[in-house]
Amino acid sequence: MWKVLFLTMLTLALVKAQDTEETITYTQCTDGYEWDPLRQQCKDIDECDIVPDACKGGMKCVNHYGGYLCLPKTAQIIVNNEQPQPQQETPAAEASSGATTGGVSASSMAASAVVPGGGFVASAAAVVGPEVQTGRNNFVIRRNPADPQRMPSIPSHRIQCPAGYEQSEHNLCQDTDECTAGTHNCRADQVCINLRGSFACQCLPGYQKLGEQCVDINECDASNKCAQQCYNILGSFICQCNQGYELSSDRLNCEDIDECRTSNYLCQYQCVNEPGKFSCMCPQGYQVVGRTCQDINECETTNECREDEMCWNYHGGFRCYPRNPCQDPYVLTAENRCVCPVSNAMCRDLPQSMLYKYMSIRSDRSAPSDIFHIQATTIYANTINTFRIKSGNENGEFYLRQTSAVGAMLVLVKSLSGPREIVVDLEMLTVNSLGTYRASSVLRLTIIVGPFAF
Template sequence: FLEYVCVTDVDECATDSHQCNPTQICINTEGGYTCSCTDGYWLLEGQCLDIDECRYGYCQQLCANVPGSYSCTCNPGFTLNEDGRSCQDVNECATENPCVQTCVNTYGSFICRCDPGYELEDDGVHCSDMDECSFSEFLCQHECVNQPGTYFCSCPPGYILLDDNRSCQDINECEHGNHTCNLQQTCYNLQGGFKCIDPIRCEEPYLRISDNRCMCPAENPGCRDQPFTILYRDMDVVSGRSVPADIFQMQATTRYPGAYYIFQIKSGNEGREFYMRVRGDGHRL
């Protein structure tokens, strides 16, 4: 006949009859047991040694090994993802926006930029006004006026700013009628202003024969040693021309043979800016 014997497995781990060392854990098996290590450790020559997860690149950026485990952190400008290992860029411009004017996000950081007319300060965050007028003296024909973020050109009284926003043009008050001369006076335009010229007055013994000419009659004994005629001329002297330069020419005529002519600058030459010279043909300038 057959004889059946019932065998019951002995749990060596529960009865503490195993031979695992204190660093190991006992795992019961059918008819025996095995010694193993917990997560984060590996078995070497009967001992459970800590696994250095940082050595094997478990973390994307910063890794700190601890017994049986590890922890990942991220560099400044990044945040740790939910997987606990990878890092994601932080958009500082969308969160705190540390820039005074314009913020540009970069991978792991940010840069600040300034609006036109401003320049970035040494702290990389603040913007200060750029004084364009200090860069060049040729930005404006007359005067450069700096303003926050920009500049503009101004002209002296009597001038207007042209469409190029830098050049100045004289206002012809006589032509536009915005002068204060009366009907008897003649308006004479000047650079940046005007002058009212009174009608000429011929002093005795001269007689006025036109708007700009006085004549001394030959039959008048008082005219014997006086010039026959005095002619008044108003002239425009354009600014910006090279000097010295010939402005006008005076020439004696041959109408009266034997007569002699004297040319003088009688007034307006206090600073000795003008002089007369004789041309090669005998004419005077």
């Protein structure tokens, strides 16, 4: 009788244990996990995949069970798979993230990060292994997810979703997009990033978070890529170049401006481009004054003229001429003036006086142009003066125009190229109204044509 009673109680115990196998669905998971409606259990969230810029400062993100690690890029990850520990009974009330009623028995997998030079960084244990269920009387029941008869069915009643999730039309908990719904609290100068079960507020590019506000980053100080000058602006920076340079197409580097190509009138003679600037050059015998060329007066500085010579400066050089240019039968009466004495019989058929003058003009001077004026120094009553070019105009480069009764103007009618020297004799013939007096005077003009035209 006692044997029969024992068997009856054992049978009732087994039946009672089977009655407790009814599945209860949990949709609330601990931080770092989310509910898997298909498997009806909590699964790890890969924060490295969904969180933008999860790690800063050049660190790399390593996903971990229930969280993630930020490690140096040179760190080595060592995974140590230990043997599963013996199954132990865990009360249902102590299950932290179980997908079914009862406790969870798990083997541990530790992930350790080692940085160069040694030193333990972090380790964590994860819940892995097959689903288990602990019933009454310490019975451990293993469920095979592949068995469709043992798979929990999706509840048809209304479920309660955790914060950040909402019930879908299929009666499942799905993520709430706070950014789209407008339920976030990001500031106007921030960008809302949706996360699973939550959201994050990030600053716009060029800004960094300081407390709850986004402040401008001086990129000019942090990562100045400008070749010359950097100017910080809100959220970014701009590059500028020094005078004489311009920004290249990449808006970072600077290229030299060839000022000589921009204009033909920067310099009077020759423009020379230099890095960031330009300079003007002049031919020999000239010096640069600003952007123009000024003749150097060698007669006032250095010359090689003898004591019996006079120095005559012209455009680009100088010449040495005799201080006494008179030749027999002429005698020197004043500077550069020679007179033939009336008492000398040789002077009857010669000009009464010879005057020596010197002038210089630039090469390729425009024509026609007035270049020299001649005028009588002595005026006699009842006389008439006429002027003519006596010699030195074989090529027809000059014309003498009488301007008054006692004066005339030498006109250049053809452009002259230098360097060259031209000697022109200008004669003034004087006669009285009765024709009883006749005299002439000659002005010997030496014209030096400079070697350069500018």
